[in-house]
Amino acid sequence: MIEFRDVDFSIEGNPILMGVSFRVPRGKTTVILGPSGSGKSTILRLLLGLYQPDRGSIFFDGEDLTRVTAARLREIRSRMGMVFQQGALFDSMTVGENVGYALLEASGDEERDVEGTVRQFIELVGLEAALVDRMPDQLSGGMQRRVAIARALAARDPIVLLYDEPTTGLDPQSGERITDLIVHLRDSMGKTAIMVTHDIADAFKVADSVTVLEKGRVAFDGTSTELAHAQSPFINEFLAPFRKAILAAQRQFQAAPGFPAPPAASSPEGGRA
Amino acid sequence: MPVMFAIVERFRRVVETVQDYTLFTIETLRCCVGRPFYGREMMHQLHFALIGSLTIVLISAVVAGQALAIQLARELSNSGAKSQLGHFMVISVVRALGPVLTGMVVASRMSAGITAELGAMRSSDQIDALVAFGTDPIRRLVVPRTIALLIALPILTVLSDALAVIGGGFVGMQYHLSWEAYWIGALQFLTPKNVLVGMLKPFFFAILIVTTACWKGFRSEGGAKGVGVATTESVVIASVGILVTDVVCTRVLFRILGW
Numbered sequence: 001m002i003e004f005r006d007v008d009f010s011i012e013g014n015p016i017l018m019g020v021s022f023r024v025p026r027g028k029t030t031v032i033l034g035p036s037g038s039g040k041s042t043i044l045r046l047l048l049g050l051y052q053p054d055r056g057s058i059f060f061d062g063e064d065l066t067r068v069t070a071a072r073l074r075e076i077r078s079r080m081g082m083v084f085q086q087g088a089l090f091d092s093m094t095v096g097e098n099v100g101y102a103l104l105e106a107s108g109d110e111e112r113d114v115e116g117t118v119r120q121f122i123e124l125v126g127l128e129a130a131l132v133d134r135m136p137d138q139l140s141g142g143m144q145r146r147v148a149i150a151r152a153l154a155a156r157d158p159i160v161l162l163y164d165e166p167t168t169g170l171d172p173q174s175g176e177r178i179t180d181l182i183v184h185l186r187d188s189m190g191k192t193a194i195m196v197t198h199d200i201a202d203a204f205k206v207a208d209s210v211t212v213l214e215k216g217r218v219a220f221d222g223t224s225t226e227l228a229h230a231q232s233p234f235i236n237e238f239l240a241p242f243r244k245a246i247l248a249a250q251r252q253f254q255a256a257p258g259f260p261a262p263p264a265a266s267s268p269e270g271g272r273a
Numbered sequence: 274m275p276v277m278f279a280i281v282e283r284f285r286r287v288v289e290t291v292q293d294y295t296l297f298t299i300e301t302l303r304c305c306v307g308r309p310f311y312g313r314e315m316m317h318q319l320h321f322a323l324i325g326s327l328t329i330v331l332i333s334a335v336v337a338g339q340a341l342a343i344q345l346a347r348e349l350s351n352s353g354a355k356s357q358l359g360h361f362m363v364i365s366v367v368r369a370l371g372p373v374l375t376g377m378v379v380a381s382r383m384s385a386g387i388t389a390e391l392g393a394m395r396s397s398d399q400i401d402a403l404v405a406f407g408t409d410p411i412r413r414l415v416v417p418r419t420i421a422l423l424i425a426l427p428i429l430t431v432l433s434d435a436l437a438v439i440g441g442g443f444v445g446m447q448y449h450l451s452w453e454a455y456w457i458g459a460l461q462f463l464t465p466k467n468v469l470v471g472m473l474k475p476f477f478f479a480i481l482i483v484t485t486a487c488w489k490g491f492r493s494e495g496g497a498k499g500v501g502v503a504t505t506e507s508v509v510i511a512s513v514g515i516l517v518t519d520v521v522c523t524r525v526l527f528r529i530l531g532w
């Protein structure tokens with residue numbers, strides 16, 4: 001479905017990505033994981049054609065995006081829905097106008113013609129349809145992120161969803177709702193997705209496969225189960241806080257009176273190790 | 274050698290910046306024709322530019338017109354040529370002061386507003402979001418503002434000219450120049466050529482104000498601080514650019530008109 005093949009990218013001579021290769025199969029969710037500044041978000045921008053790679057190829061359904069015309073790139077883009085970091089909602093438009101933006105752009109319809117569809121997508125992401133007339137700054141961070149997902153979904157029924165740090169800056173409950181929604185969209189609608197995050201717990205929750213970046217290079221590419229057992233020094237160091245947090249949580253559970261003991265030696269994605 | 278290298282590097286950057294702005298302006302003008310055209314956004318921007326700027330433009334015109342008229346009336350009275358006040362006011366205001374003053378006032382307001390708005394949109398990924406949804410940001414954001422100011426600035430200039438010249442008549446009356454005598458001199462020089470010289474400039478100023486403001490907003494980097502720097506730079510470039518464009522326009526138009 002999507003493939004990065006030996007992609008190099010730099011900004012003003014500073015290398016951001018070096019020889020990055022990975023694949024995203026159709027209907028699966030791949031998580032790009034890595035510390036801040038490792039080039040994760042750049043991958044989504046390259047896929048959208050917002051940046052051009054210095055070298056290498058990016059394939060979308062067999063088409064090399066680095067060789068297509070601008071018009072063809074716009075067509076391909078219309079098959080992707082992007083959820084930007086912090087939502088990137090258009091702050092001069094209402095929630096309804098944001099969600100219906102791509103529909104109106106594509107069809108040239110009047111707002112009232114897409115009102116029903118807009119309400120449907122707002123409800124799909126777990127918000128009240130009555131929010132359509134609110135401005136984005138009147139919503140909480142979590143609600144803004146859900147509106148951004150609704151906007152991406154409404155964008156001409158995309159076959160690929162791209163999430164750039166969808167839970168960053170949210171409280172744990174709001175973050176949980178967003179990741180639940182991402183999993184729900186994958187399971188119920190079969191959307192292919194790439195999620196960029198530095199949150200290891202989110203990655204294990206939603207990922208079918210994980211690509212870990214270290215300073216612009218792929219340090220790991222495999223399933224989340226394989227990642228949990230990977231032993232390279234960087235992966236060990238990167239996962240150490242997460243592993244410690246799991247152990248601490250297990251100890252707290254065991255120490256708390258009245259709480260049932262957690263299942264022994266659970267793997268991070270919930271299966272048995 | 275390091276000094277030489279730094280000079281060459283600096284020169285290269287200046288050339289690249291000028292090239293970038295020129296290409297941005299050409300692309301903006303190219304996009305002004307054709308579809309999609311965002312009419313509702315254009316009307317919103319027209320309201321912001323025309324109605325929003327009206328008060329400060331008119332106040333500036335009255336104040337600057339009065340100041341100019343007082344200076345001229347005093348000198349002309351001393352030389353016994355106060356009947357020429359209307360003539361000098363029309364030449365000064367319609368050809369030069371009106372367009373430049375209006376351009377400067379509108380630039381200070383619009384440039385700052387546009388650059389700050391687009392800079393904030395850029396730093397919050399809203400411009401990238403537009404591209405991701407298949408929208409050309411120049412057509413969506415720059416063209417409506419350009420067309421709005423191409424309509425608003427000439428109208429504001431006419432109003433500004435009118436107020437400044439009318440104000441000159443009141444100053445003339447303080448110097449014992451009759452209202453009729455003032456207007457006989459004024460209307461005698463309110464010729465199509467003088468009006469043409471004054472009314473062509475606002476179109477160039479409008480393109481300059483919008484393209485520099487949008488270009489600076491689009492290229493702003495570094496969050497709130499970067500947007501602040503870009504806003505300051507866009508106001509400075511537009512203000513100085515208006516003065517330079519005024520000189521160039523005046524020279525070119527005088528040559529074309531054979532003056």
